[in-house]
Amino acid sequence: MSTLTAQEQVLREVRQLIANGTLKAGQQVKQDTLSAQLGVSRVPLREALKVLEGEGQVVYHPHRGYFVAELSVSDLVEVYRIRALLEEEALSVAIPQMTDEDVDYISDLADEVRVASSTADVAAISAANRRFHFAMFDCSSMPRLVRIIRTLWDSTDAYRSVYMASSINLEHMNAEHDEMIAALRQRDVARSIQLQAEHRENSVTAVSKVISR
Amino acid sequence: MSTLTAQEQVLREVRQLIANGTLKAGQQVKQDTLSAQLGVSRVPLREALKVLEGEGQVVYHPHRGYFVAELSVSDLVEVYRIRALLEEEALSVAIPQMTDEDVDYISDLADEVRVASSTADVAAISAANRRFHFAMFDCSSMPRLVRIIRTLWDSTDAYRSVYMASSINLEHMNAEHDEMIAALRQRDVARSIQLQAEHRENSVTAVSKVISR
DNA sequence: CATGTCCCGATTGTATCCAATCCCGCGTAT
DNA sequence: ATACGCGGGATTGGATACAATCGGGACATG
Numbered sequence: 001m002s003t004l005t006a007q008e009q010v011l012r013e014v015r016q017l018i019a020n021g022t023l024k025a026g027q028q029v030k031q032d033t034l035s036a037q038l039g040v041s042r043v044p045l046r047e048a049l050k051v052l053e054g055e056g057q058v059v060y061h062p063h064r065g066y067f068v069a070e071l072s073v074s075d076l077v078e079v080y081r082i083r084a085l086l087e088e089e090a091l092s093v094a095i096p097q098m099t100d101e102d103v104d105y106i107s108d109l110a111d112e113v114r115v116a117s118s119t120a121d122v123a124a125i126s127a128a129n130r131r132f133h134f135a136m137f138d139c140s141s142m143p144r145l146v147r148i149i150r151t152l153w154d155s156t157d158a159y160r161s162v163y164m165a166s167s168i169n170l171e172h173m174n175a176e177h178d179e180m181i182a183a184l185r186q187r188d189v190a191r192s193i194q195l196q197a198e199h200r201e202n203s204v205t206a207v208s209k210v211i212s213r
Numbered sequence: 214m215s216t217l218t219a220q221e222q223v224l225r226e227v228r229q230l231i232a233n234g235t236l237k238a239g240q241q242v243k244q245d246t247l248s249a250q251l252g253v254s255r256v257p258l259r260e261a262l263k264v265l266e267g268e269g270q271v272v273y274h275p276h277r278g279y280f281v282a283e284l285s286v287s288d289l290v291e292v293y294r295i296r297a298l299l300e301e302e303a304l305s306v307a308i309p310q311m312t313d314e315d316v317d318y319i320s321d322l323a324d325e326v327r328v329a330s331s332t333a334d335v336a337a338i339s340a341a342n343r344r345f346h347f348a349m350f351d352c353s354s355m356p357r358l359v360r361i362i363r364t365l366w367d368s369t370d371a372y373r374s375v376y377m378a379s380s381i382n383l384e385h386m387n388a389e390h391d392e393m394i395a396a397l398r399q400r401d402v403a404r405s406i407q408l409q410a411e412h413r414e415n416s417v418t419a420v421s422k423v424i425s426r
Numbered sequence: 427c428a429t430g431t432c433c434c435g436a437t438t439g440t441a442t443c444c445a446a447t448c449c450c451g452c453g454t455a456t
Numbered sequence: 457a458t459a460c461g462c463g464g465g466a467t468t469g470g471a472t473a474c475a476a477t478c479g480g481g482a483c484a485t486g
Contacts, residue, residue, distance in 0.1 A: 007470090046439090047259060063477050082302075082361070243467075277447090
């Protein structure tokens with residue numbers, strides 16, 4: 001068994017707490033309280049927070065502490081614009097070198113998203129959805145690119161959950177996934193990129209409504 | 214006076230040590246030794262290393278420590294490809310909204326690069342060069358985008374110094390900067406992007422020679 | 427009442443200490 | 457000879473203790 005270090009464990013848990021809204025945007029992260037809740041000392045917590053700072057999930061003010069990042073609408077637009085550029089690149093590189101097995105695997109992941117969609121477990125749907133999209137990105141063999149895309153996804157996770165709470169949106173999402181699979185089977189790069197773009201657009205409009213509220 | 218925290222101080226210094234090659238690629242960062250050299254305990258050093266891990270400057274193996282990142286040629290190509298996408302975006306957004314004062318300021322920075330070029334101080338040249346390019350990027354008002362571009366620059370800093378050690382390359386660089394200023398004065402987005410691309414290409418070919426050596 | 431100042435509790439920042447883990451070399455057995 | 461197992465030193469991981477800093481409220485002053 002590979003026993004995770006405390007900082008890795010804590011990193012995961014704090015990510016969860018931010019994504020599911022337990023730690024709310026703007027709120028200070030009190031190290032003593034939180035580390036006690038997680039059953040560790042402040043040292044590994046602080047290291048986890050440094051990672052999250054690097055990802056933009058929290059902001060750090062020396063001698064004042066870490067605060068959960070707040071996303072303005074303009075931040076959101078910027079994040080999605082960068083995603084557009086990078087995801088387009090990822091797909092253009094990935095698709096031509098996908099094997100049939102890759103596509104089958106991605107298709108299976110789309111099925112799992114559909115299964116998860118039938119539950120009300122937003123976290124599970126979100127996780128399955130990520131696995132689907134990143135299985136595509138991973139085929140690019142551009143690990144740094146994928147890593148940057150991942151942190152961009154992370155930075156809007158807390159808001160995207162709202163999108164996935166609506167069954168109508170879930171319908172759309174699954175339908176778009178099906179179309180994407182079809183495009184992949186034909187190795188149709190242009191079509192895939194277009195679908196991915198529409199997918200993002202739906203998401204960004206929904207999320208910006210939530211933020212500006 | 215704003216007294217920096219130890220972790221911030223240490224972060225800067227370790228960055229320097231990596232950029233100037235004191236800490237060599239692949240080498241383990243021994244926390245006890247290094248923290249002693251820097252006159253602090255291991256705790257702030259570890260936090261600085263976590264930041265650098267997030268930027269890809271070091272890689273972390275649990276229970277084994279931090280190692281200075283090694284860049285393969287394919288890594289290098291990937292970094293420059295991502296830079297191409299993001300810098301093109303930054304310039305397209307930045308240039309249309311530059312004021313005349315912005316352009317004057319950028320022009321001043323180009324002069325400073327030229328001044329620095331007359332010395333043999335590679336670190337100073339490199340720093341001035343960064344200020345020049347990032348003054349352009351900053352005009353995009355897309356802080357996240359600029360931040361990502363900055364970490365991409367950081368990840369090849371140690372290698373780029375070699376490029377700047379050659380006076381012929383410095384000639385080219387300054388000539389290209391002048392052309393860039395001219396393009397900016399005309400708010401010629403396409404031309405600027407093309408120049409920036411050539412600039413990058415010169416750099417990537419020089420650096421990949423160094424790496425594959 | 428507005429404003430400035432000082433002090434104190436709360437919180438973060440860092441040093442030190444100890445525990446956990448890994449790597450390496452030695453010895454042993456096959 | 458090679459593979460395997462097993463200390464032991466070196467190094468990292470984490471807990472605790474203490475120092476530094478900040479923010480806010482009481483109080484004084486105009």
